[in-house]
Amino acid sequence: MLQLFNGMPAYSAAPAPDELAHTPEGDGWAVPSATVLIDAGHGGIDGGASVGDTLEKDINLAIAQKLYLLLNSQGIPSVLNRTGDYALSDENSWHLSRSRHRRDLSQRRQLTDEIDTQLLVSLHVNSTKNRSKKGPLVLHQENGESALLAFCIQDALNRQQDTGFYPKEGKPFYLLRRVDQPSVIVEMGFISNEEDRTMLTDPRRQLQIASAIASGIRQYKWIAN
Numbered sequence: 115m116l117q118l119f120n121g122m123p124a125y126s127a128a129p130a131p132d133e134l135a136h137t138p139e140g141d142g143w144a145v146p147s148a149t150v151l152i153d154a155g156h157g158g159i160d161g162g163a164s165v166g167d168t169l170e171k172d173i174n175l176a177i178a179q180k181l182y183l184l185l186n187s188q189g190i191p192s193v194l195n196r197t198g199d200y201a202l203s204d205e206n207s208w209h210l211s212r213s214r215h216r217r218d219l220s221q222r223r224q225l226t227d228e229i230d231t232q233l234l235v236s237l238h239v240n241s242t243k244n245r246s247k248k249g250p251l252v253l254h255q256e257n258g259e260s261a262l263l264a265f266c267i268q269d270a271l272n273r274q275q276d277t278g279f280y281p282k283e284g285k286p287f288y289l290l291r292r293v294d295q296p297s298v299i300v301e302m303g304f305i306s307n308e309e310d311r312t313m314l315t316d317p318r319r320q321l322q323i324a325s326a327i328a329s330g331i332r333q334y335k336w337i338a339n
Contacts, residue, residue, distance in 0.1 A: 147231065150233045153236035239303055263296050
């Protein structure tokens with residue numbers, strides 16, 4: 115579940131060493147490039163939504179890693195902004211704010227400038243007091259390319275989970291407001307729903323979710339190009 119951020123704007127920052135690739139000539143550093151930046155939501159001290167010992171951050175990372183492998187194996191170069199259980203706010207020393215949450219989100223946004231990518235796909239899971247509510251939801255920006263990407267991913271997830279939901283515009287969400295490239299937030303299911311939670315924590319079904327998202331991205335690329 116993604117929280118909102120209505121705070122300070124992001125400032126420019128130099129890429130961290132592990133986000134850089136050295137040029138073959140050995141005379142400088144080159145910013146990496148890829149088609150898709152996969153945002154694994156939450157991490158570290160920020161566990162996200164939870165039920166008992168089941169944490170959103172772990173689900174997001176597990177599916178993000180599977181999506182990363184699938185996309186790259188299918189010829190769609192991709193990068194992950196989080197490869198382990200840590201908070202991206204810990205890497206942000208340039209946004210002078212006492213709010214860890216603000217530093218986390220501004221770091222995620224900043225990476226879309228520092229890494230040359232075409233799309234941002236942010237992975238999360240939903241939670242609500244209504245435990246009967248289930249299913250995926252894709253949130254998009256107001257621009258047409260983001261909406262198209264959301265419709266493609268939503269359709270693929272609907273077929274994977276046998277649902278019939280429509281994507282929605284996510285106006286309040288910081289990443290969708292502040293990232294320039296086509297971006298979506300993929301709420302992959304409800305951690306608060308027992309059936310969805312079983313799906314979200316099963317490695318084989320996580321792969322099915324990742325495969326559906328990858329299928330949606332491929333469909334978007336086929337239409338957009």
